[in-house]
Amino acid sequence: xxxxxxxxxxxxxxxxxxxxxxxxxxxxxxxxxxxxxxxxxxxxxxxxxxxxxxxxxxxxxxxxxxxxxxxxxxxxxxxxxxxxxxxxxxxxxxxxxxxxxxxxxxxxxxxxxxxxxxxxxxxxxxxxxxxxxxxxxxxxxxxxxxxxxxxxxxxxxxxxxxxxxxxxxxxxxxxxxxxxxxxxx
Amino acid sequence: xxxxxxxxxxxxxxxxxxxxxxxxxxxxxxxxxxxxxxxxxxxxxxxxxxxxxxxxxxxxxxxxxxxxxxxxxxxxxxxxxxxxxxxxxxxxxxxxxxxxxxxxxxxxxxxxxxxxxxxxxxxxxxxxxxxxxxxxxxxxxxxxxxxxxxxxxxxxxxxxxxxxxxxxxxxxxxxxxxxxxxxxxxxxxxxxxxxxxxxxxxxxxxxxxxxxxxxxxxxxxxxxxxxxxxxxxxxxxxxxxxxxxxxxxxxxxxxxxxxxxxxxxxxxxxxxxxxxxxxxxxxxxxxxxxxxxxxxxxxxxxxxxxxxxxxxxxxxxxxxxxxxxxxxxxxxxxxxxxxxxxxxxxxxxxxxxxxxxxxxxxxxxxxxxxxxxxxxxxxxxxxxxxxxxxxxxxxxxxxxxxxxxxxxxxxxxxxxxxxxxxxxxxxxxxxxxxxxxxxxxxxxxxxxxxxxxxxxxxxxxxxxxxxxxxxxxxxxxxxxxxxxxxxxxxxxxxxxxxxxxxxxxxxxxxxxxxxxxxxxxxxxxxxxxxxx
Numbered sequence: 001x002x003x004x005x006x007x008x009x010x011x012x013x014x015x016x017x018x019x020x021x022x023x024x025x026x027x028x029x030x031x032x033x034x035x036x037x038x039x040x041x042x043x044x045x046x047x048x049x050x051x052x053x054x055x056x057x058x059x060x061x062x063x064x065x066x067x068x069x070x071x072x073x074x075x076x077x078x079x080x081x082x083x084x085x086x087x088x089x090x091x092x093x094x095x096x097x098x099x100x101x102x103x104x105x106x107x108x109x110x111x112x113x114x115x116x117x118x119x120x121x122x123x124x125x126x127x128x129x130x131x132x133x134x135x136x137x138x139x140x141x142x143x144x145x146x147x148x149x150x151x152x153x154x155x156x157x158x159x160x161x162x163x164x165x166x167x168x169x170x171x172x173x174x175x176x177x178x179x180x181x182x183x184x185x
Numbered sequence: 186x187x188x189x190x191x192x193x194x195x196x197x198x199x200x201x202x203x204x205x206x207x208x209x210x211x212x213x214x215x216x217x218x219x220x221x222x223x224x225x226x227x228x229x230x231x232x233x234x235x236x237x238x239x240x241x242x243x244x245x246x247x248x249x250x251x252x253x254x255x256x257x258x259x260x261x262x263x264x265x266x267x268x269x270x271x272x273x274x275x276x277x278x279x280x281x282x283x284x285x286x287x288x289x290x291x292x293x294x295x296x297x298x299x300x301x302x303x304x305x306x307x308x309x310x311x312x313x314x315x316x317x318x319x320x321x322x323x324x325x326x327x328x329x330x331x332x333x334x335x336x337x338x339x340x341x342x343x344x345x346x347x348x349x350x351x352x353x354x355x356x357x358x359x360x361x362x363x364x365x366x367x368x369x370x371x372x373x374x375x376x377x378x379x380x381x382x383x384x385x386x387x388x389x390x391x392x393x394x395x396x397x398x399x400x401x402x403x404x405x406x407x408x409x410x411x412x413x414x415x416x417x418x419x420x421x422x423x424x425x426x427x428x429x430x431x432x433x434x435x436x437x438x439x440x441x442x443x444x445x446x447x448x449x450x451x452x453x454x455x456x457x458x459x460x461x462x463x464x465x466x467x468x469x470x471x472x473x474x475x476x477x478x479x480x481x482x483x484x485x486x487x488x489x490x491x492x493x494x495x496x497x498x499x500x501x502x503x504x505x506x507x508x509x510x511x512x513x514x515x516x517x518x519x520x521x522x523x524x525x526x527x528x529x530x531x532x533x534x535x536x537x538x539x540x541x542x543x544x545x546x547x548x549x550x551x552x553x554x555x556x557x558x559x560x561x562x563x564x565x566x567x568x569x570x571x572x573x574x575x576x577x578x579x580x581x582x583x584x585x586x587x588x589x590x591x592x593x594x595x596x597x598x599x600x601x602x603x604x605x606x607x608x609x610x611x612x613x614x615x616x617x618x619x620x621x622x623x624x625x626x627x628x629x630x631x632x633x634x635x636x637x638x639x640x641x642x643x644x645x646x647x648x649x650x651x652x653x654x655x656x657x658x659x660x661x662x663x664x665x666x667x668x669x670x671x672x673x674x675x676x677x678x679x680x681x682x683x684x685x686x687x688x689x690x691x692x693x694x695x696x697x698x699x700x701x702x703x704x705x706x707x708x709x710x711x712x713x714x715x716x717x
Contacts, residue, residue, distance in 0.1 A: 081541040083548075096267075100434040106272045145539075149617055152640060157617070158281020161644050165275065165284065165534045168543070172530040173263040181550040183529055 053118065053134070056090060063094035070117040071167075073133050077145045078167035084176040092170040113162055126159055188389075191400035195252050195291065196410040198432070202441035215443040217408070219245045220712070221452040222426050224415040224465070227293020228697035229681030230456030231394035231402065232334075236705035237454075238405035242712065245448060246407055247426075249414040249457075250290035251433040252395070258385030262528045265384035268434050269297055274530075276460060278583045285482060285581070286648045287458055290385075291411050292395035294458070295694055297383050298648070299503035299526065300371040300391060302340045303691035304331055304699065308517045317686040318658025319667050322700065330699040337401075338372040338392040340695070347378055349501030352524045354490070354554040356506045358607030359522075364510045364599075369523075371502065372694075378501040380526060398698075413446055415457070418469040420674050424453045452712065454705075455671075456681040459650035460572055460581065463683065466654065466671065467574035473672045475664035476654055477572040481688035482647035483559045484585055486593060487525060487535050488600050490554045490609035491622060498555050499528045508603070511596055517690045518564035518588070520596030522603070525555040536613055537643035542621050546613065553613075556604055558596030559649075561690035564588035572653045590639035598634040605629055617643045649693050654683035662686075669704050680704060 053066035060068060068090040075089035093114065097104045116122040117133035124130055133141050148160040171177050178184060196204065223234045226248040234246040251268065259265055266274030269290040276285040288294035310322035359366035376390040389396055403409055413428040428446040432438050455462045463477040503526035511520040527535070529550065536546055562568045565588030573580045585593065601612055611622040618641050657663025660672045669684050671677045680701045682693050689696055
C-alpha cells in the first residue's frame with residue numbers, strides 16, 4: 001500500500017500511481033521520480049531544440065539569449081508602460097552584470113532568479129506547474145505574476161518581490177528615468 | 186591627527202607588488218605572522234584593532250571590501266550600491282521575505298550609514314544580565330566607553346538649523362500628536378548636509394571607522410589590508426586564517442597582486458558583522474550549535490507620504506529626529522520611528538506597484554517624505570531566524586514572529602497618523618494588496634492597518650543585522666562566552682554586533698563600538714604579550 005501521511009489520505013493521484021505501478025511507493029520516492037522525470041524532460045527539450053530561446057535582438061556582452069528573453073518577460077510585466085523611450089531591460093541587466101571590470105558578487109544568485117521564467121524545474125517548484133512563463137501567452141504571464149504577488153505561499157510572494165526589486169533597480173540606473181523623476185546625477 | 190598620512194599606509198591592491206619586491210617573494214601568497222588578526226573593519230573590528238594595537242600587540246586587520254577615499258565616493262547610487270554594499274546591496278533572505286543592507290568597504294557599514302548615534306535603554310541591558318549573565322552593560326556602567334566613543338567620532342545633537350524637510354515632517358507630525366519627537370545625535374565634524382552619507386561622505390565630515398579607529402590602529406603600528414576575504418579559520422595553539430583576494434568590480438586588477446594570504450596569530454578576532462561572521466565560523470567548522478542562531482535584524486517598513494510641495498528627502502542630514510514612544514518602558518519590545526533619506530534606486534524598489542501606476546507614482550519622487558518603522562524583534566518568543574552554511578553557500582532565514590508583526594502594524598498605523606497630521610495628501614503603504622497610493626486627510630482613521638496580516642507586507646528591510654552569535658554565560662543559550670570568546674575555541678573571539686543576545690532597540694553603531702572597546706581592552710590586558 002501507498003504510505004500516506006495523516007494530512008493527505010485517499011488522494012486520487014496516490015491511487016493512480018498505485019494502479020500504474022502495482023507496487024507500494026512512498027512519498028519521497030514519488031517526489032524523486034517526479035523531479036527526475038522533469039529533469040529528463042528539460043534535458044530532452046534542450047537536446048531536441050524544442051526549448052530554444054529566441055535570439056536577442058541586441059548585442060550582449062555575456063548575458064545568454066535565454067536570460068535576455070526571461071528578463072524581458074519580467075520587464076513586460078513590472079515596467080510595462082514605462083514612460084521612458086529606448087530602455088531595454090535585457091541590455092540593462094547585461095550591463096549590470098557584465099559591464100564592470102570584475103564579476104558581480106551575486107551574479108549567480110541573480111541569474112538563478114532570472115532563469116525562473118524558462119525553467120521547468122523552477123516553475124514546478126514555485127508555480128506547481130510544468131508550464132514555463134516562456135510558453136505562456138501575455139494574459140497567462142500577467143495572471144501568473146499577479147497570483148504570485150497576492151499568494152499565500154511565501155515562496156511565490158518572495159520571488160515576486162525579488163523580481164520586482166531587480167527590475168526596478170535596473171530601471172533606476174537609467175538616466176532618462178532619473179530625469180523623469182526630477183533627479184539628475 | 187593627520188588622517189591622510191595613516192590612510193596612505195592602508196595596503197590596497199596596487200601596493201602588493203611593492204611589498205612582494207620588498208619581501209623578495211616569488212609566489213602570490215603572502216604569509217604574515219601577528220599577535221592578533223582582526224577580520225573586518227566595521228564598528229567592531231576597527232575598535233578592536235585600535236585597542237589591541239594600543240597595547241603594543243602586533244595586529245593585522247583584513248577587510249574584504251575596497252578602500253575609497255573621498256575623491257572616489259561617487260554620487261551614483263547604482264554604482265555605490267554595487268561596490269560598497271555586501272551582495273551589491275541585495276542581501277536576500279532565502280524566501281525573499283527580507284532584504285538586508287550592509288556595508289562592505291573599509292570602515293564597514295559606518296562608511297555608508299546614516300549616523301544615528303544611540304545606546305540602548307537599561308531594560309535591554311537588564312535583560313542581558315538576567316537572561317544571559319552579561320553584567321555591567323547599563324548606560325551608567327558603560328558611560329566611560331560610551332563617552333570615549335562619542336568624543337572620538339564627534340557625536341553631537343543635530344542642530345535644528347540643519348534639520349531637513351524630511352525630518353521636519355516627522356517632527357511636526359509627531360509633535361501634533363503629542364508623541365514627543367526627540368533630536369537625534371550624529372557622528373560628524375564639519376557636516377554641511379550634502380546628503381551623500383549612504384554613498385560615503387565626499388568631504389570626510391562623517392567620522393566613520395576609516396577616519397577614526399582605523400587610522401588610530403595604523404598609528405599604533407597595525408597593518409591594514411583591504412580586498413582580502415577571510416575564507417577559513419584553523420584552530421590550534423597557533424591559529425591560521427586563510428584569505429583570498431577580493432577585487433573591486435570597477436577597478437582593474439593590478440599586476441603582481443597577492444591572490445592569497447596565510448596569517449598565523451595567537452588570537453583571532455572575527456568582526457565580519459552578523460551575516461558574514463557566522464558564515465565564516467560555520468564554513469570553518471568551528472563553534473557550537475548556537476552559531477548562526479537567533480539572528481535579529483530590527484525589521485523595518487517604509488511609508489512614503491506625498492506632500493503638495495517638494496520634500497527632497499535625499500538632501501541634507503539624513504536622520505535628525507527619532508520617535509521612540511512605541512518602545513514600552515517595561516521591556517522595550519515595540520517599535521520606533523525615524524525618517525529615511527532614500528535615494529532613487531531604493532525608493533523605486535520599495536514602491537510596491539508595477540507598470541503604469543509605479544511610474545505615475547514615481548513622478549512625484551521629489552515630493553515624497555519617507556518614514557520608517559523599526560521593530561525591536563524578539564517580542565513574545567525568540568525570532569525564528571538564522572544564518573547557515575549549506576552546500577558551500579551562505580543562507581539567511583528570517584520570519585517575523587506574530588508579536589513582532591503586531592508591533593510593526595501598530596508602528597505603521599502610528600506613522601500613517603503622524604504623516605497625515607503633518608499634511609500628507611497620499612500614502613504609499615507597504616502592503617502588496619494595494620495597487621496605488623492611498624489618498625488621506627487629517628484625522629483619518631487607520632485602525633484597519635492593525636488587522637492586516639504579515640503575509641500582506643510587500644518587503645521587509647533591515648540595516649541592523651545583529652545577534653547571530655549571541656553571548657551568554659550559559660553555552661546552551663550562547664555561541665560566545667561573556668568575554669566574547671567562541672565556546673570551545675580558546676583565543677578565537679567574535680567582536681561585532683553578532684554578540685548581542687537580544688535586539689538593541691536602537692541603531693547599533695555606538696553600542697557595537699562601546700561594547701567591543703570594553704571587551705578588546707580587557708582582552709589586550711589579559712594577553713600578557715611583550716610590549717614592543
